[in-house]
Amino acid sequence: MLYRPASDDVGSSYQGGLPLRVDLKVIEDTVDKGGLKCTHIDAIRMFTKEGSKVPNAALGVNGNRELDRLVDQPRLEQGGCLHANLDLFKWAFKLFPLISSSIIGDALEVALEARRLDVAASPYDAGIYTGGWKVKVECEEGRREYKTRQMEIMGKSGEVRDRLIKAYEDVLL
Template sequence: MPAPVLDHATVLDHATWTDRERAHRERADELTAAHRERAARGEKHPVWDFLFTYYSYSPSQLRRWHPGAGVQLDAAAERLGWRWYSPGAAPGSAVPDADAFASEKDALAGLIERMLRRTAARPGQFGCFGLHEWAMVYRDPEHRHTAPLRLGQDGTDAVVEAHDLRCTHFDAFRFFTPDAVPRNRQRLSRTDQPELEQPGCLHAGMDLYKWATKLGPLVPGELLLDTFELARDIRLLDMEAAPYDLSAWGVVPVPIETADGKAEYVRRQRAFAERGNELRRRLLVAWLGAGQVAGAQSAQTAQTAPDAARSSRSVMVRSAAS
């Protein structure tokens, strides 16, 4: 269960925070048990290894619990040697320090805040149907995964050519094959990412785990694991909708080349967008405080509502025409 949102003035006594730390470690160990067992046997998995290779965050790091920014841990002197912890009001206490993080990682802090706020403020787009994975193998016999293509190369290429590529996520777009790049509605770049990221994108939802890991002790451990679980759930759909035949790993395809497959993909995509926006809110509150986040969101909503409405209408018109 998600932990309650804590105010930045919260003080946790030693018994309370060590109980939460213990529960966090148990939950983290359960979430990573299958991966650790496969790693011990030297086995690779085309779906789940991604969560530990792309995001470069190990199971041992994932099980380290933090209370979140501004939450004082009593009798935690050992944490004063940890990065971005500062002394609390009581002797021997320690507090994750958002100011220390911002001072050391000013550019990163600004990027994360922009990505979280701006993505949440935009309407979700639900017309991509996961074709980014198809675009990564379009007209190219060299594939990133060793699994065979479910429809073969010609069938896969035909699906790409029959659809409009609408990818908005640069870290997916950068793996498009050269022939697929000009087929996308927009040519994406790293610098444009904060302006284009939107909550309907599966990879934007998975990246909430990345932002949580970057914020380190400013994010409560329970929230970190919630972002990991979202990334895990999204990753499954990402691969179910991919062009690969992953039946050897028990993956049942979502055939996005069909009307029924598209409907299932969009239904689950919308649910992930809702979960993602709630996690964006919780990350901002845990890091910056509820008052500052609420004030900023009110101003942002007033400023972006007309643009959001126009964008939503545009998406509906384009979808109806497709």
């Protein structure tokens, strides 16, 4: 997470040289004001040292502790998490060719929509990847837009998630 990073070279060390859309002070103020609400195990593990000290809606204060995927991921993740919805495609594709290609295709559609919102809401100027669309989560209007779109994605992903779980059960049983 790009919150008080150890290096001032945030573009090249985090996102391949993309310039920031907002400066680090805006990022810090946004996090300081609202805390963190991320529940995805991989994102939590990537927080900077200072980011790990910020109260998190899922963890309290993470304290940079090691998380166990088998224990913590089912406990922490929720259906609105964009990164959990990206993972639907990862897990669907791992079962190829044992599951229906329609599940894989639907999981890909959800993942693409989730990634587009994730990139649009990032602190980087990533408009080249989103057609110029930006979700300015550092302001109230942007947070409302993010939440609305996140809930839309959650609605679409729930049915895909249920189908994927059933497919896993069918393969394993």
